[in-house]
Each structure stands twice: as structure tokens, then as C-alpha cells.
Amino acid sequence: MDVFTKKRLVIASVVYWLLLAYIVIALVWWFIALEKQNHRMADYKISELKMDDPAFQAKYQVITDERHIKDVQYIGEGAIFLVVILIASIFVYHAVRRQIRLHSQQENFMMAITHELKTPIAIAKLNLETLLKYSLSEEKKQKMLQATLQETNRLNTLASNILVSSQLEGGRYRIAKEDLELSDLVKTAFNDFRNRFPDRQWQSEIEPEIDINGDSLLLQILVNNLIENAIKYSPKEGLITCKLHQKNKTILFQVMDEGAGIPDDEKKRIFEKFYRIGNETTRTTKGTGLGLYLCKKIVEDHNGHIKVADNLNRGSTFMVSFTVKHVHEQ
Structure with missing residues (x-):
């Protein structure tokens, strides 16, 4: 505050x-x-x-x-x-x-959303203008196109978060649950982030053939938001770990980072709508305060629980647990 x-x-x-x-x-x-x-x-x-x-x-x-x-x-x-x-x-x-x-x-959100919209647009515009004006090597072209693609992905994620958050809160989103393989969804998202951020340190422990009955779009947003949150609050040399396991009727999904961590008195409030640690005028990390709120809403709509704890060494561990009706026989 x-x-x-x-x-x-x-x-x-x-x-x-x-x-x-x-x-x-x-x-x-x-x-x-x-x-x-x-x-x-x-x-x-x-x-x-x-x-x-x-x-x-x-x-x-x-x-x-x-x-x-x-x-x-x-x-x-x-x-x-x-x-x-x-x-x-x-x-x-x-x-x-x-x-x-x-x-x-809400004021902080408006400041954040303005920054979040202007930054990727400005970067994408600058990159495209540079490609049009100058004759660059193929390697530089690919690098600039990759950077532009990352910024457009940021815009797409931001738009999805705002739209889905509004629809879920207003009861206008129709959750279409179906039987899907959560292992494949998590693995695809993890590999996508690893390819987009090759300079980061990545580690995964994803148990295969874990099935869940849920909305594929919402679960995709959940996984993406938690991994992106770890990227935002971790140093470049920090390790980002994704784990997915199932024991009996409980599915546990974890995303661990090696950032600065979250104070104990903030751990419950970070899931509130628009809430972000610190002040918008002095904060350096990107975000709107919707990501974790949306994660909590998605988890609750799938009869699950989400919480955050301190990582063993440093940083934070976000833990999502789902209870499945039928145990998958391996």
C-alpha cells in the first residue's frame, strides 16, 4: 500500500x-x-x-x-x-x-496495464521499423523477429488474462470440462517457455499419462501464468523447476523459482485481484496483478487448491493440487 x-x-x-x-x-x-x-x-x-x-x-x-x-x-x-x-x-x-x-x-492496475500494453507495442514497432529500414544479417533478423514474437505473445497472454478474468468473475464464461492429459499440456507449455527463453536455467519432473477432467484453455492459462510468474521474479541465472506428480487421487503441480521470495504476510494477499507486492511507481517487475488471481479462480473452478511456500534454498514454490475422481491405472 x-x-x-x-x-x-x-x-x-x-x-x-x-x-x-x-x-x-x-x-x-x-x-x-x-x-x-x-x-x-x-x-x-x-x-x-x-x-x-x-x-x-x-x-x-x-x-x-x-x-x-x-x-x-x-x-x-x-x-x-x-x-x-x-x-x-x-x-x-x-x-x-x-x-x-x-x-x-485499480489505479495501480491502470498504470500497470498501460505500461504492459505500451512496452511490447513499442518494441515490436521498433523491431519492424529496423527490419524495414536496414539490411541486416539473417542471424540478426531472426533474433529481432524472435523478440517481436515474444512481445506479441506477451500481448496475447495479457489480453487472455483480462478477458477470461472478466468472464469468470461475471459468470459469462462457460467452463467446458473434458478428459485431457495434463502431463502433455504441462510438458508442451514447459518446452515452449524453454524455447522462448533459452538463456534461462530449466528443470522438469513431469510424470507421464496424468489425466484430469477440466477446461483445456483455463488449465493452459494456469500453467502459463505460473511459469511466467517464475520467470518475472527470478534472476536470469536462477533455476526454474516444473513438477507434476500424481499420488492416489491427488495431482500435484509445482512451479519453483529462485527469486527473492514472498514475505509471510503477503503470501495470502498475492491471490487477490489487482494485488501486487510493492508500489506501482517503484516496482520494476512486469505484471498487472491479474495472473495469480486468475490462477486461484481457475483452480477453485476445478475443485483444487493453490498455495505458495518458500523454496528450500531461496525463492518461492507455487503448489496446485487437484483431486481426481478416478485413479489412472498405469
């Missing part, structure tokens, strides 16, 4: 608690005023009684009973109002804080 957002939260919190304190004080004042009025009315009625009246004791008892009933009534009403105000204030307080945080994250 940036400094500006923190200031807004502090100001909103101070104003909110001041207003709440005013409401509670007004409620207490209302209770005291009614109690005083009730006792004054009872005292006035008692003063009007005549001591020599044979029904004096009975009338006195009626007045004191009425006063007691009124006391209980005011205490009950005041307590109910106080409880309702406190409960409502807690809900409103958390809702306002969520809205401010969401607004900040």
Missing part, C-alpha cells in the same frame, strides 16, 4: 471514529435525558397523591411500577440501538477500507 493510500485510510478512519463517537455520545445523552424525564414525571405524580387517600399505597405502587417499566424499556431500547450501531459501524468501516484499497489497486 502506497503512502497516499495510507494517508487516505488514516483520514477516513479518524473522521469515521469521530462520527461514531458523536453518535454514541448522543445516544447516551438521549438515554440520560429520558431517564431524568421519567423520574421527574414519577416524582410529580407521587407529589400529587394525598397521604390520607385510602388508595395511596396502591397508587404509589402503580407509579413506581410504571417508572421501573420505563427504566427497563429505555435500557432495552438503548442497548439494542447501541448494538445495532456498533455492528453496522464495523461493517461500514471494513467496507470503506476495502473500497479505498480496491481503488488504489
